[in-house]
Amino acid sequence: MSNNVHEAETFMERLVFNNRLMVVAIFTIITIILGYQALQIRPDTSFAKMIPLQHPYIVNMVEHQDDLSNLGNSIRIAVAIEDGDIFSTEYMETLKRINDEVFFLPGVDRSGLRSLWTPNVRWTEVTEYGFDGGPVASHPAYLDEQSLDDLRVNVLKSGEIGRLVANNFKSTIIEVPLQEFYPNPDNQSELLRMDYGLFSQQLEEKIRTQFEEENPNISIHMVGFAKKVGDLIEGLGAVVMFFGIALLITFVLLYWFTWCIRSTISVLATTLIAVIWQLGLIYSLGFGLDPYSMLVPFLIFAIGISHGVQKINGIALQSGEADNALIAARRTFRQLFLPGMIAILADAVGFITLLVIDIGVIHELAIGASVGVGVIVFTNLIMLPVTISYLGISKKAIERSKRDAVREHPFWRAMSYTAHPKVAPFLVIIALVGGTGAFFYQKANLQVGDLDPGAPELRPDSRYNLDNDFIISNYSTSSDVLVVMVETPPEMCSAYETMEAIDQLEWHMANLPGVQSAVSLVTVAKQVLMGNNEGNLKWQTLSRNQDNLNNAISRAPEGMFNNTCSLAPVMVFLNDHKAETLKTATRGVEEFAAEYNTENMKFLLAAGNAGIEAATNDEIASSELLILLLVYVWVGVMCYFTFRSLAATICVVLPLVLTSVLGNALMAYLGIGMKVATLPVIALGVGVGVDYGIYVYSRLETFLRAGMPLQEAYYETLRSTGKAVLFTGLCLAIGVATWVFSAIKFQADMGLMLTFMFLVNMIGALLLLPALARFLINPAKIAASTPPKIQH
Structure with missing residues (x-):
């Protein structure tokens, strides 16, 4: 076992474990309060949050917004007739009713509404008497052939064919500009913000469903920012379902890992509490859940599981020597609190760097993720060990841990050869060649923005x-x-x-x-x-x-x-x-x-x-490299603060850099553009990867301080924490891999990306980190610098 399990108790350890009942009571009260807050959270987004308000394009647009009729926030509703054409009583009466329904929807800028039935759609012609013109719909109703002939003539003279009127005369468009804020019908002095989820739902119920059911000869087609976001919000239910599937898979795999139902439930419960706290806190800060930050709760869950598995693994190992669960929990807390704390701080600072992107939705994502990982300090680093100190670990799990502690592990022995002088160079060369190739591939092929027509966030x-x-x-x-x-x-x-x-x-x-x-x-x-x-x-x-x-x-x-x-x-x-x-x-x-x-x-x-x-693409392109640099600089600073070694910092950070480069190359290969929905994933993926590296290196350093050679020290590291790292990577990857079956392409793409990053981060921590250590770490120097231990 690690020598530092016998080190002096820390102040934090005494504060937590000498007041366990108070800690449990405080956590229970906070969970109830924030749980109530979390229940109030609703899907929420806005047009302004999706754009970079300080970009020169947007500054110009806002400066002239009173002189522009359409700033981009609008929808187009195409009303089509299957049999016949638009020059029929059936079609024109249906179009008139749809136009009236849309006119009275909340949030519609009625002065800018355009269709064949609005007076601002006009025809013009030159006659021998000069110019003549008028509204295209010049009759109150089209009930006879003469009025329909007049309509046909007016449409042909309007110049709207191909714009408002289809080239085949079988459909027309209603252009609907929207207002981000609009007067409350019940109180004109109060402004309401557009609820895109509700607006999309009203479009479906009052326009598409109602009129298509009334008349099977009519079909409705709708596009625009509000409709796209509304469809994504509608898909939030699928995200919740896949989160449930991931939770079930994690439960099964956790039990297989621990062979202890109490440990399994404790890890899941404390991690779910972290998600509840995070949702409650972001609601308290005035934020909601928008379609692009819906991945944050799962990332918090993933990071919480990563830390929770390390704690349970450590307590199981300590339980073989400790007299009771309390001592085992205290020793594990003493051993892993600082590495866990540093990993979480690195996560939080990495997420905060996303604030450099001047887009509101990414700001909220960065704040939500930072709050979430901060919560994990309390739930998984403090509450989980306290919980296990009461519940303990099953005898079956302790016996299994004891057997693992003394028997030879052929798999871990083989893995330890990654630190062998003859194997390590090959691994470093493979990583270098692969990283270099991936870098030039992504540089040549990765684009900023959408790569497909329509809405790439949704399935074709x-x-x-x-x-x-x-x-x-x-x-x-x-x-x-x-x-x-x-x-x-x-x-x-x-x-x-x-x-x-x-x-x-x-x-x-x-x-x-x-x-x-x-x-x-x-x-x-x-x-x-x-x-x-x-x-x-x-x-x-x-x-x-x-x-x-x-x-x-x-x-x-x-x-x-x-x-x-x-x-x-x-x-x-x-x-x-x-x-x-x-x-x-x-x-x-x-x-x-x-x-x-x-x-x-x-x-x-x-x-x-x-x-x-x-403008959005330009903002992302200019911020992408800066974000990655800031993430890795801060992660490097936190690692250096932890290990006081530049070599150790390089060993932890380089595998993360390789993962980011390979992740960008994968995006380029899959045809996924770098945009608002995908940029944060690369930065957020570093959050889980740094946990792996810090836990592995902290254990490796412990055995090196005991005087072991590098390869033997790494073998002992794998026996103690390698299983937890391997399990965490596989567990999280399997859970998120189910997202590829989602009806929302954005969620499926992110599931694929996160699966890749969870696995590659885990592989980098287990294979590349020890190979780098072979070249950068001097075991004799570390052993010589070990301070004397205080025995108890």
Whole structure:
């Protein structure tokens, strides 16, 4: 056994174990209070939390938000008819009812709602008497052929074919801008925040389900941020189910590991209490559970199980020599509290580094994870040993531990050869070659942002992605819009120099790969100028006569320029919001702006949902390397503080770095982009890995201080703690591997990533750490530096 089991009692040990009843009472009271708080927690997210508010694109967007009709937070509802077309009484009456239902949904920006039934969707034509126009839906109802013929003519003259009206005339779109905060219907002075889960549920019940059941000839298709988040929130139930499955698997494997039902229940109970405390505390801090932080409770559970298994393993080993459970628990507490504390501090600081990303949802994830690992100090490092000091460990488990302590272990003996002088170099070379190859592979192939159309967080055959495919297939303009803001002095947005530059921008963007088209004030002006000249295509150009230009823009629809004519948005329609598409489009605008920007005219990025995505991708790309550096610097500092050895720190940290590099390479291979949903996983995965390394090295150092050679010391380390590390890695990997069957692709991808990281972190701690120790650690120097022990 370790020499330091005979060391003097620490202050913390006396404080905890001399007041066990008080500790149990305090923990019980706190658990009841925080358990009640945890029951109040609800799914919660917001559009503002998903975007980097300090990014220049978003700053520009917010600065001009009053002049922009659509900031990107909107949904599109396509109402399709299976048999027939939109020019029928059946379709138009159904569309009218759906439009009215959507109009009164809470959170809808009613002034910006657009459909064939709203007065802001208009048609325009040139006659011998001049311009004529009006709303597309010019009749209160369409009950006869004449009115339907009028509707057909108006649609053809509206310019909305391919935008609001499908190219095959079998569906139309309702564009629904949303408000993050909206007046309370019962108290107009109070603002309510949009509940995306409830809003999505209302869309399903009041729109899709109601109208599809009433009329099987009608189908509804909905896309947009609110609908995607709503579907993810709906999938939280699946997360709870898989958490339950992981809990059951962990219970079975824990019992197989301990052969003691009391120990098994104690570990699970204290770890679940840690999750309850974490949920209760984040609710008390005013946070909820959003779709992207739903993995945090499981990570807290995983880290808690990791520490709990080490404690139970240590108590079982001590029970063979101790007179009773209390002494065994105290010795284990004395031996493992400091390594466990340092590992948890390293976890917490690693999670806090995520705060450098200026995205609200990641801030909440970082705070929630840091709070959770802080809680583990109390539940798994303190409460678990106290609980076992009362309950004890079964005789069967103690006898098994005694047999393991004296018998030869062929498996651990073979594993100890990783520290052999002839084996260690091969392992280091393999790690070096594999890490180098993975680094260059991920550098060449890992992209920031989405790599698939639609919502990559959901399965390709999910309802949302099928709806997205329907809209892409039937309309000329996609829902992915990049808005470039052209800023001028007042009354100068229609100046010829401005209009000519905007025209050049449209041409420049339209010829970039991934861009469908561009629409702006210039597009309308050209149409009007052509109409003023008998529709002659030769006149579809900008006039140098300012009066002609002013007259042309006077007929522009709302949103093409602001009231003071100091801002004119250019809407660039993209094929999709894939990372490469956004990068190409924003780079094109930036290059154009660098050439055309003047003191009186600036081309600013960016609004629209694609602009927001581009800003988010840019924030993640600029923060990714910084986060990893901060994580490893702080983990290294904590390890150095623990072991007072640079060599020991390198032995613990390098396997974690290798795991991160291999994890990024796996993401690139699987086609998973680095984004809000996936970036935290790499940083969070370090949390479990550092636990393995610290526990293994702390035991290895104990045996080296006893004067053992490195390989023999590592064999004893494996006999005492290797089983716990191996079990923890396999147990957690098996539990989270069940997530690959989830209907939510984001959860399945994260399950695969976490499984990989749990296993590779465990393998790195058991194989690479001792191999590195062969080159970096001097056993004789460690043995010589051992201070005299105080015997009792």
